[in-house]
Amino acid sequence: MNEQDPTTAGREVTPSSGHGTAVRLDDGHHVGGGGIPERFTNPGLPTHVPRMADLTEEAAARAEKQVAALFSLSIIATVLFVVFYFLVDIDQTVFVPGIGMMNASHLSLGLTLALGMLGIGLGAVHWAKTLMPDEEVVEDRHPMRASDESRARVVSELKGGGESSQITRRPLIKYTLGGALGLFAVPLLLQVGGSMGKLPQKSLSLTFWNGGPSGPGEEPTFKSMRLMKDPENEPIKASDITIGSVVHVLPEGLLDLEHGVLEEKAKAAVLLMRLEEEKIQSQKEKDWGYQGIVAYSKICTHVGCPVGLYEQQTHHLLCPCHQSTFDVTQDCKVIFGPAKRPLPQLKITVDDEGYLVSAQPFREAVGPSFWERG
Numbered sequence: 001m002n003e004q005d006p007t008t009a010g011r012e013v014t015p016s017s018g019h020g021t022a023v024r025l026d027d028g029h030h031v032g033g034g035g036i037p038e039r040f041t042n043p044g045l046p047t048h049v050p051r052m053a054d055l056t057e058e059a060a061a062r063a064e065k066q067v068a069a070l071f072s073l074s075i076i077a078t079v080l081f082v083v084f085y086f087l088v089d090i091d092q093t094v095f096v097p098g099i100g101m102m103n104a105s106h107l108s109l110g111l112t113l114a115l116g117m118l119g120i121g122l123g124a125v126h127w128a129k130t131l132m133p134d135e136e137v138v139e140d141r142h143p144m145r146a147s148d149e150s151r152a153r154v155v156s157e158l159k160g161g162g163e164s165s166q167i168t169r170r171p172l173i174k175y176t177l178g179g180a181l182g183l184f185a186v187p188l189l190l191q192v193g194g195s196m197g198k199l200p201q202k203s204l205s206l207t208f209w210n211g212g213p214s215g216p217g218e219e220p221t222f223k224s225m226r227l228m229k230d231p232e233n234e235p236i237k238a239s240d241i242t243i244g245s246v247v248h249v250l251p252e253g254l255l256d257l258e259h260g261v262l263e264e265k266a267k268a269a270v271l272l273m274r275l276e277e278e279k280i281q282s283q284k285e286k287d288w289g290y291q292g293i294v295a296y297s298k299i300c301t302h303v304g305c306p307v308g309l310y311e312q313q314t315h316h317l318l319c320p321c322h323q324s325t326f327d328v329t330q331d332c333k334v335i336f337g338p339a340k341r342p343l344p345q346l347k348i349t350v351d352d353e354g355y356l357v358s359a360q361p362f363r364e365a366v367g368p369s370f371w372e373r374g
Contacts, residue, residue, distance in 0.1 A: 048135045063130035064170045067123050071176035074119025078183040081112035085190055113187055120180050127173065132165050208251045208268040209346060209361040226252040227272060227295070227348065227356040230265075235355045236272070241293050244312040247272040248298070251358065267366055269298035270346055271307065272356070275315060279329050288347040293356065295346040296332050297366045300324055302339040304368045317343070340369050 052059035084105070092104040146154070167174050211220035226235045227249040236247065249270045255261065277292040288294065296317070300307050305321035310328075316335070317326040324337030332343040344366050347359040 045136045045138065051130060051134070053130045060131060060166070063126070064166075064173055067127045067131070068172045068176040070119050070123030070126060071173070071180040072119075074116045074123070074180040075176070075183055077112045077115035077119060078180070078186060081109060081116060081187045082190065084108040084112060085187075109187075116180075116184050116187065120184060123177070123180070127165075131170070131173075205362075205365040207362060207366060208254050208264045209358055211361075212253070222361055224351070224357045224359065226351070227270070227358070228252050228255070230269070231255075237354045238290055238293060238350050238356055239354065241272065241274045241356075243274050243276060243292070245274060246310045248308075249295070267299070269306070270295050271298050271310070271317070273310060273328060275328065279315065281330050283331055284345075288345050288359075290349055290356065293348065294328065295348050296326075296328070296343040297346070297362065299343075299367045300339060301334075301341040301343060301367070301369055302337070307343065 053063045088105045088108050090105045093101045094104040094107060096102050096107070162168065206220065209225065211222045228234060228251065229236055230248045230250045233250075233255045235252070236249065241247065249272050250265060251268055254264055254268060257264065272293065272295050274293045280289065280292065280294070282288065298306050298308065300319040300321065302319065302322055302324050305319050307317050307319045307326065309318040309320055310316075311318065315328045317328060317332065318324075319337065319339070322338050324339035325335050326332040326339070326343050327335050331345060334340065334342060344362045344364050346362060348356055349359045351357050
């Protein structure tokens with residue numbers, strides 16, 4: 001195990017880290033930069049094979065143009081993203097062979113964003129594989145605290161690395177890479193500022209309680225609707241609601257829709273509860289309930305989870321997703337958790353037959369809070 005390496009015997013080797021003095025390897029050992037004798041072993045690195053870009057300037061220039069072309073592809077795709085973002089309507093659809101109908105906005109923005117990322121990624125990989133140094137080297141381990149000379153050498157090596165990457169010699173790569181990375185920030189800013197299309201729209205402000213289905217651009221006329229048990233779809237009399245009970249309700253006629261039932265149900269779901277009237281401390285200008293019966297949106301104002309856990313003794317509603325807690329006795333204001341707005345209240349009364357009906361729609365948008373709301 002201690003036989004002498006014939007390729008190194010009798011030769012002087014200076015540690016590549018620059019520390020210590022050269023020693024002979026006649027005995028098969030050498031002294032590292034820290035002065036600690038250690039067994040010399042062949043690191044087993046493969047023989048370096050020069051690339052075409054290493055041999056001829058023509059090949060290097062060709063690789064430079066290929067890298068620049070990939071970065072330019074990213075620039076073009078990013079510009080197209082911005083164009084499609086403003087020109088393609090969020091509701092527009094397009095037929096894609098083999099797939100079917102797709103949202104044109106999502107398709108165009110997704111493809112251009114993917115091409116923008118792909119151009120930067122492939123350009124960086126091709127640059128590294130064709131122009132940057134690819135030779136593997138082994139250096140002796142140096143002490144944890146390097147000398148001032150070594151630190152200065154690191155700075156010099158870093159500068160040399162920048163030069164060896166040829167970015168200073170290849171201005172075409174430098175400028176196209178800067179353009180690709182700079183422009184690629186634009187889609188990210190647009191998504192943050194514009195939320196990938198239209199802002200929350202009127203769909204969060206208009207529910208079935210406004211008078212019926214709320215399609216794009218429609219302003220339904222309000223009409224009083226009976227509160228119907230979900231899923232029985234039966235009207236509810238005020239006398240049927242006992243103190244401490246909770247009933248899941250929907251507006252009259254919603255379950256009879258042929259299309260869009262789930263979307264309308266998700267926005268119009270309401271919780272109906274009855275409390276002792278003296279415990280209700282409403283801050284609203286008028287009584288929005290009826291003889292202690294109150295109705296609130298079932299959709300949490302944090303991220304839209306269904307609020308369905310009611311604690312009868314404390315009169316608290318709890319969202320099971322993130323533990324936002326609402327006090328029913330105080331207009332469902334938030335008393336704990338990440339939600340920032342109270343649950344919207346549905347004003348209710350009774351009709352001539354004693355059935356509970358809506359007196360007006362929600363005055364504010366239901367569901368999660370946003371920076372801006374429709």
